[in-house]
Amino acid sequence: MNIHEYQAKELFKEFGIPVPSGVLVESVDEARRVVAESPLFKGETKPAVWAVKAQIHAGGRGKAGGVKLARKPEEVPDLVGQILGKTLVTHQTGPEGKKVLKVWIEEGSNIVREFYLGVVIDRTTRRMTLIASTEGGMEIEEVAQSHPEKIFHYPVDPLEGYSPYIGRRISQFLGLPFTAQSQMVNIVRDLVDFFQKRDASMVEINPLVLTKEDRLVALDAKVGFDDNAVGRHPEIRSLRDLTEENELEIEASKYNLNYVKLDGNIACMVNGAGLAMATMDVIALAGGSPANFLDVGGGASKETVEQAFRIILGDPHVKGIFVNIFGGIVRCERIAGGIIAAAQDVKISVPLVVRLQGTNAKEGREMLKSSGLAIQVAEELFEGAEKIVLAVKGGK
């Protein structure tokens, strides 16, 4: 589960990680009110510049015009107006882009240097790993390609936990001035604490900046949480923003269906995640293009299959459906019964190919053939994929 920058910064603040002061607005009127009333725009200590930042769950906002700087408070509402409602297309949004519904306004910083600081679970060492780089503000993947020597990795032993020497090693690698080292030690400590206590799966501070005043500040914040652990953190679960997610995917999650929308036109419904991926691949191998990933799980009852059909057909690009079930514990004739009942309830106007294999597959296939429904039946995986591709291309 991902959250917005402003939510991540609020969590950082709670854990003691320094972030710029800021305020969230959802309309130009609200921006005007904030400029008139908020201490962020008043007094001797008011900043010389303000950052106006689009809040979407994707990186690359700056290049897409989603981050602007205001030199005077009165410029802020105009800039908010320019960003709000705009659809930003970045390398992480896909071609359809993401619409901006919220804007974060924060104090600008006098940047002297920019760093990268992140935490992930590294699959190879099987440990929480700290990543630091002198090349702040750049994509870390690019730095890893072009200048791997500018990246420092430190796997934290889960039994040992955090110790200040880790923060000092990172400070040293980044070449921080002595005055900033103790700040870094505290930031790394608090970051590890946050990562562990809230079951984060990924944290990126890019950039972490050193200011003219010798302060380290998290200028950006990107945080993802472990979907398997969100259940034990209600305060994190409440940060989920449904407007950032695909409607069909939200609908599917209500029925415990694992659905990911893709760009193609042949939908698939499969039991098991690995087989579901392989089914998508086989559709492509047969010359088609998969419209989704959908794992209906082990049960595949009539209700599950019916909901799965409704979700699949909610995608207007779908021109055909390929159901691929390997009956193991669940017998194929039960699954066939579910498919027939669901197909009668849900009006399916596109070609449907069902491939059944495994326990009592023959009986299941017979039931489908004699159901009187327009269902093509297949025995083998590739055979099924070829049939659906042909049916879709034939325009039937």
Next chain:
Amino acid sequence: MSILVDRSTRVIVQGITGKEGSYHATACREYGTKVVGGVTPGKGGTTHEGFPVWNSVFDARDAESPDVSLIFVPPAFAADAILESVAAGIPLIVCITEGIPVQDMVRVRRVLDSHNDQGGKIRLIGPNCPGIITPDGAKIGIMPGYIHKRGRVGVVSRSGTLTYEAVWQLTQLGLGESTCVGIGGDPVRGLNFIDVLEMFEADAETEAVVMIGEIGGEDEERAAVFAQNRMTKPVVGFIAGLTAPPGRRMGHAGAIVSGGKGTARDKMAFLESHGVRVVDNPSLIGKTVADVLASGKSRRSLHPA
């Protein structure tokens, strides 16, 4: 022969009185597995579906000295269940549970590694896996027993139903399986491809290995390097997820392409260049194994690197 489990293997089930645990304990027993009882805290001393129930793995160990603990405990309590079996010294732990928080598994794996570093020998299969089966020997997991047939091919996989697909083909072609190990779809887990390949290489009954991987991580690549340097037996590989978009989790917690790494295409190319016979059509896994075994070049000699 076979690897890890056979007809004599004695199994306890953690979470035996739960719906899943109860169903599969019974199904394993029906297959012929020696299920000697189970554990549910608070229900010790009772009997469930004919199985004796203990309060703890320690009690079960003292009573029956089991070789394996098969775990069906909900995700929030599963790490604790694994750690209890480690503490009780159960040699093989098979955890079926899907959805365990990854940081729980980081800790479990660290405890397990440190136990083994100090001379222990405890193995974990899973979590988020179908389990392990030696056909006509022992089924310790949730796979349908009847699709398997005792034979010549070892199977190791990160997936469940996709494994059944491959197994079914091997069975239909009369090749059969020596042992099938589902290592699981989570990013942090117990046994890995390499561990299982090493066992298959040493197993007299196994003549070839099917390795089923998917997007995410670099375990398949490491396994390919191992196979090239250390194995005489042929390995046929399949990687799921060619069409998976980057940055999206495909069902399994570990099935995600991140930062441009772990794509199916890169994995397939790497495997191919390290002597693994890569199949791009999953319908042809069985046939490819048959071809490799029939080619007469099924064993190769190892050259010193």
